[in-house]
Amino acid sequence: MKVIAVGNAFCGDDGVGAAVLAQLGAIWPADAADRPELIDLGTDALALVDHLEPGGRCVVVDAAQMGLPPGEVAMFRPEEARLRIRGDGLSLHGLGLAEAFGLAAHLGRMPKDLLVIGVEPARVAMGSGLSDVVAAAVPRVVGLIQAEVLRHE
């Protein structure tokens, strides 16, 4: 199983994915058979397309604006939500996960078993460090991913 994080660790709560990966990395020994593959895409969301394969299992972790209170965690399948294309169309800098999912779907690369875990951010301004509410959400996200790994053993 792959756990893929997207986001900028120097942009407040946008770095929640990287924080989750760091905790996951400490749970399983590096050579453990059931250790999920941990992939930090940083800000290159489009690279997600390279990591998706129809037969694979995948969890994608990202800060997400979901209209929930800050720090809330939601786990969903892409088809259960509308992912808005937020790119302004004027520059490559706007390419994000929604576009990556769109491309992967059109290319027939979307895994059947793909979950998105979104964490509602409190603060996304430039500067390192998660807000308290989002930092408190990290163990909950880690728990969800551990349960996903166990579910398939």
Place this chain on the structure above:
Amino acid sequence: MSRDLDITVKHLTRVEGHGNIVVDMKNGVLHKAQLDIVEAPRYFEALLKGRSFHEAAIITSRICGICSLGHQLTSLKATEQALGLAVTEQTVLLRKLLVHGATLQSNILHAYFLAAPDFLKVKSVIPLVGTHPEVVLRALRMKKLANDIGDAVGGRAVHPITCVPGGFTHVPTAATLKDLRRKLVEQMVPDFLATVETVASLAAAIPQFERPTEYISLRSDGDYALYDGDICSTDTGRVPDSEYRRMTNEFVVPHSTSKHCRANRTSYMVGALARWNNNHDRLCPESLQAAAALGLKPGCTNPYMNTIAQVVEAGHCALDAVAIIDKLLDMGPKLETPNQEPTRFGTGIGSTEVPRGILYHEYTYDRQARIVKANCIIPTGQNLANIDDDMKKLVPEVVAVKSKEEITSWLEMLVRAYDPCISCSVHMLDVEFLE
């Protein structure tokens, strides 16, 4: 003939910032034609204060996801100059290889993801998967291989981890380099040639618009300047990068939270077209053939041709990457201890050509090797005044002969040709749950 024109293209979809195109023309008199930038300024210059020289490049590489490698290398160069840290020939070669990978990736994405949808009159690259699947797959294949260069040399493609002040903490093995070389020759070069063919078939859609301006890029004696060089202006020639403040003259304008720049005119252009105009004589023959096939000539003054200049340059990056790998293989890649013993504590300037143009970092260090002052000028900031000047010439030229929709589309294409780094530091999902 219409004498009134009122265009506002708002891009409010992004959280942190956006660029609005605003045109206001009354009775044939142009009152306004500009790109408004409204985004929270990024306080990374303040963020750098007090940080040790080990941290500067890590922090600045996070300023921007697309330009992370450029920020990192420019930052390292500034630090190394400030602290008097010499680097080896192998380090320079590996860095040049990284620059080629990053430039290749950005240029290719620009051509396929931003420009091609314009040329084919669709809203984004996604519909092209249905109509031109082989083209989209080629784009993704090229992007992936460009990423692989970053992975092999930098440890990972975005926010590389092996580049540190004074050198590398890890170097690729000969086997890894040979594998990269094979893929570049067997896959990237044919894909580049196919790209030139594809772009040539679409080039008729490039707007015909000329506005001579000042073109500024790096230039070096040896190679096509990307990693290093003097500042070179088509108006006034070469000066060392220590004179970068005189060549940028940052100033504040009311309609943009990003500063504007000027040198010898009201504006100047940086990026692939500026590099082409200054350095076409340093390109490899394959790139010059591509330029001929795509109608790109020296002294080009059509800003829309920036996209074409990027494609031409991509070929050079691929082929020069092969040449650099050959040199590294000849030398035999070996792990060297990074030189991190400062010989001085002062001010250093780093200037590098990143895909969108010259990037400058300047740091001053105290005797504990901590930053006391930092300055950073990004290419987009340098291009903003030039974009406005382009719009002010373009709108009156086309207002009588084109519809408002066509003009709007041309203005959007113009901004896309520069691919401004408007808002890039946050990559959140925007989710609406379905009932």
